[in-house]
Amino acid sequence: MSKEQQTVGELSEGELLARIFPRLNHSNSVLLGPGDDAAVVAAPDGRTLISIDTQTQDQDFRLEWNNGYRTTGYDVGWKSAAQNLSDINAMGGTAVSLVVSLTMPPGTPVQWVVDFADGLTAGIVGLGAADCSVAGGDLGRGREIAVTVAVVGTMHGLPAVLRSGARPGDILALAGTVGRAAAGLALLESTIPVGKLDAAQRALMDSQCRPQPPLAAGPQAAKAGATAMMDVSDGLLRDGSRLAEASGVALDLDPIALKALAAPLEAASAPLGRDPMDWILGGGEDHGLLVTFPADVQLPSGFTAIGSIQAVAEGQHSGVRIAGMPADTVGWDHFAD
Amino acid sequence: MSKEQQTVGELSEGELLARIFPRLNHSNSVLLGPGDDAAVVAAPDGRTLISIDTQTQDQDFRLEWNNGYRTTGYDVGWKSAAQNLSDINAMGGTAVSLVVSLTMPPGTPVQWVVDFADGLTAGIVGLGAADCSVAGGDLGRGREIAVTVAVVGTMHGLPAVLRSGARPGDILALAGTVGRAAAGLALLESTIPVGKLDAAQRALMDSQCRPQPPLAAGPQAAKAGATAMMDVSDGLLRDGSRLAEASGVALDLDPIALKALAAPLEAASAPLGRDPMDWILGGGEDHGLLVTFPADVQLPSGFTAIGSIQAVAEGQHSGVRIAGMPADTVGWDHFAD
Numbered sequence: 001m002s003k004e005q006q007t008v009g010e011l012s013e014g015e016l017l018a019r020i021f022p023r024l025n026h027s028n029s030v031l032l033g034p035g036d037d038a039a040v041v042a043a044p045d046g047r048t049l050i051s052i053d054t055q056t057q058d059q060d061f062r063l064e065w066n067n068g069y070r071t072t073g074y075d076v077g078w079k080s081a082a083q084n085l086s087d088i089n090a091m092g093g094t095a096v097s098l099v100v101s102l103t104m105p106p107g108t109p110v111q112w113v114v115d116f117a118d119g120l121t122a123g124i125v126g127l128g129a130a131d132c133s134v135a136g137g138d139l140g141r142g143r144e145i146a147v148t149v150a151v152v153g154t155m156h157g158l159p160a161v162l163r164s165g166a167r168p169g170d171i172l173a174l175a176g177t178v179g180r181a182a183a184g185l186a187l188l189e190s191t192i193p194v195g196k197l198d199a200a201q202r203a204l205m206d207s208q209c210r211p212q213p214p215l216a217a218g219p220q221a222a223k224a225g226a227t228a229m230m231d232v233s234d235g236l237l238r239d240g241s242r243l244a245e246a247s248g249v250a251l252d253l254d255p256i257a258l259k260a261l262a263a264p265l266e267a268a269s270a271p272l273g274r275d276p277m278d279w280i281l282g283g284g285e286d287h288g289l290l291v292t293f294p295a296d297v298q299l300p301s302g303f304t305a306i307g308s309i310q311a312v313a314e315g316q317h318s319g320v321r322i323a324g325m326p327a328d329t330v331g332w333d334h335f336a337d
Numbered sequence: 338m339s340k341e342q343q344t345v346g347e348l349s350e351g352e353l354l355a356r357i358f359p360r361l362n363h364s365n366s367v368l369l370g371p372g373d374d375a376a377v378v379a380a381p382d383g384r385t386l387i388s389i390d391t392q393t394q395d396q397d398f399r400l401e402w403n404n405g406y407r408t409t410g411y412d413v414g415w416k417s418a419a420q421n422l423s424d425i426n427a428m429g430g431t432a433v434s435l436v437v438s439l440t441m442p443p444g445t446p447v448q449w450v451v452d453f454a455d456g457l458t459a460g461i462v463g464l465g466a467a468d469c470s471v472a473g474g475d476l477g478r479g480r481e482i483a484v485t486v487a488v489v490g491t492m493h494g495l496p497a498v499l500r501s502g503a504r505p506g507d508i509l510a511l512a513g514t515v516g517r518a519a520a521g522l523a524l525l526e527s528t529i530p531v532g533k534l535d536a537a538q539r540a541l542m543d544s545q546c547r548p549q550p551p552l553a554a555g556p557q558a559a560k561a562g563a564t565a566m567m568d569v570s571d572g573l574l575r576d577g578s579r580l581a582e583a584s585g586v587a588l589d590l591d592p593i594a595l596k597a598l599a600a601p602l603e604a605a606s607a608p609l610g611r612d613p614m615d616w617i618l619g620g621g622e623d624h625g626l627l628v629t630f631p632a633d634v635q636l637p638s639g640f641t642a643i644g645s646i647q648a649v650a651e652g653q654h655s656g657v658r659i660a661g662m663p664a665d666t667v668g669w670d671h672f673a674d
Contacts, residue, residue: 031384032497032499035500035583036427036428036497036499036500036567037388037423037424037425037427037428037500037567037568038386038387038388038424038425038427038428038430038488038490038497039386039387039388040384040385040386040387040428040492040497041384041385041386041387042383042384042385043380043383043384043385044383045383046379046380046381046382046383047368047377047378047379047380048377048378048379048380048385048489049375049376049377049378050375050376050377050378050434050436050472050473050487050489051374051375051376051436051473052436052437052438052473052474052475052485052487053438053475054438054440054475054477054483054485056440056477056478056479056483057479058480059440059477059478059479060477086374087374087375088374088375090373090374090375091373091374091375091377093375097387099387099388099389099487100389101389101390101391101485103391103393103396103483135387136387136388136389137389138389138390138391138485140391140393140396140397141393141396142393142394142396142481142483143395143480143481144479144480144481146391146393146440146479146483148389148391148438148475148485148487150387150389150436150485150487151375152385152387152489153375155377160369160373160375160377162369162373163372163373163374230373230374231374246372
């Protein structure tokens with residue numbers, strides 16, 4: 001049998017690790033890498049940021065989508081890097097190291113795992129986190145593929161930026177994108193064959209399979225005096241509500257800014273007959289960065305103002321508004337031309 | 338429907354988190370706990386130990402065993418704590434914090450998850466790691482239950498103790514137990530109904546379901562000048578070979594010490610007609626601590642000498658020996674009375 005057809009079940013854990021290890025990202029931030037019971041990672045300012053996230057087959061990705069696209073190990077590796085690095089970014093920090101646990105059926109092709117390692121490394125380096133090492137991991141068997149990454153990061157001496165710091169009068173700003181990954185998901189689940197997608201549609205699909213969180217934006221925002229910050233992983237409405245609730249304020253979204261964000265989604269919304277505003281407001285997984293700044297701060301490059309922070313009167317619920325109206329009672333017809 | 342019969346699929350993530358959160362262990366080592374994109378954990382000496390491990394249903398545990406025993410959420414929570422805390426212990430460190438990702442089918446009873454949280458906390462506190470907070474986590478759906486824990490720890494300024502530091506002439510010592518979890522596994526997989534197990538057999542089964550790694554022993558060994566250290570999670574022969582190979586030495590196990598370790602396993606080996614030495618040499622999951630010390634060091638309390646470190650001559654393989662003979666060619670008949 002050729003090497004390309006080998007499955008994971010035919011190799012020992014040691015043999016599989018030997019195939020993966022040279023493909024992972026390594027840097028000086030890891031004082032002791034894989035091979036012992038734990039890794040040792042530098043924590044230069046005496047604190048460590050930590051977060052954990054899992055992607056499970058058929059929940060977070062399908063091996064084969066309705067439109068015929070087959071998810072590669074490279075996609076899953078990239079997305080694992082992106083969503084975990086984004087959590088550190090969303091605190092204003094920089095990722096220092098990550099550890100990976102990969103569970104898979106014994107029939108998984110070894111090539112899939114090799115591609116996973118390549119995608120993980122490409123995601124780390126391609127998103128601008130080349131100092132983030134893969135410090136260790138765990139391989140195991142299961143009925144479905146599941147990848148869990150835990151990532152540690154540093155704040156470089158700055159305070160972490162929480163969800164709870166937004167104040168009335170602050171500007172609400174976004175770095176990166178929203179809605180693209182949701183539009184891409186709609187294409188993957190559509191009957192438009194993957195081979196027939198044009199470049200703009202393909203790029204939306206790529207935003208779902210290999211998201212591009214703006215990793216420079218978090219530390220920049222922290223330095224610029226951001227008052228609150230989080231990444232948009234479950235959609236502007238849901239995540240915005242979380243930030244609003246944690247801060248005891250209301251987020252007021254600017255409909256003109258929302259429409260500008262929706263324009264690039266037309267490549268998917270037009271052929272699928274969908275309202276792109278649903279993706280803008282409900283779509284996660286781009287891992288754009290939602291940040292509040294005091295009104296007198298000049299927005300760092302890469303940020304766009306998309307609204308403002310309002311006070312919540314006694315007895316009112318904190319939450320998300322659009323042009324001053326509670327978002328959950330606003331129909332998207334309001335934005336029709 | 339009563340609260341006891343609710344399933345995970347009937348609750349939102351927020352509702353489920355609200356049920357779990359108050360049951361988790363919290364301490365001052367976490368500077369910022371759950372609720373933001375990442376947690377912030379103290380790293381007092383500027384370094385962080387990190388490790389990750391997954392337990393998957395039907396691979397690492399069965400919900401119902403052959404002998405009728407049903408694995409509780411409490412068991413899985415305890416074992417998750419134990420195996421991850423053990424990885425930090427095996428470097429000579431102390432666990433500061435852990436993050437948990439729990440994947441499960443929507444039909445999982447909420448009570449199972451509540452029991453999981455209780456078992457995780459009981460494991461952390463009961464094993465002596467009360468300063469280790471649960472700093473955050475992730476909940477998701479999957480076809481099977483899978484738990485991944487990543488744990489961070491501190492060395493309190495000491496160097497981490499690696500697998501690679503053993504030197505010829507060192508004493509080989511063990512803290513905690515070996516073989517008990519494997520004997521317990523054999524009972525779980527046997528046809529002796531769980532209700533018919535006597536106290537000694539039940540205790541062996543508990544060693545599989547709720548292992549007791551000796552968490553004080555790692556830091557004690559580091560302070561006492563241990564030259565190499567690892568936890569025995571895959572058995573004395575396999576893990577011993579890893580330590581031997583990393584250090585470029587041979588481990589020589591003392592057959593008299595091995596027999597003493599095997600004696601308490603008779604409660605399982607006798608009724609099952611098994612050789613307890615198989616469990617001593619091949620059984621993992623007790624997470625006993627295998628440590629080498631210079632010959633002039635007095636062993637810290639809780640450690641038993643089980644052999645010594647020998648040089649490897651040119652052309653010889655590093656590995657494990659028993660009474661000077663390569664372990665892979667030694668039959669256990671050599672130890673017959």
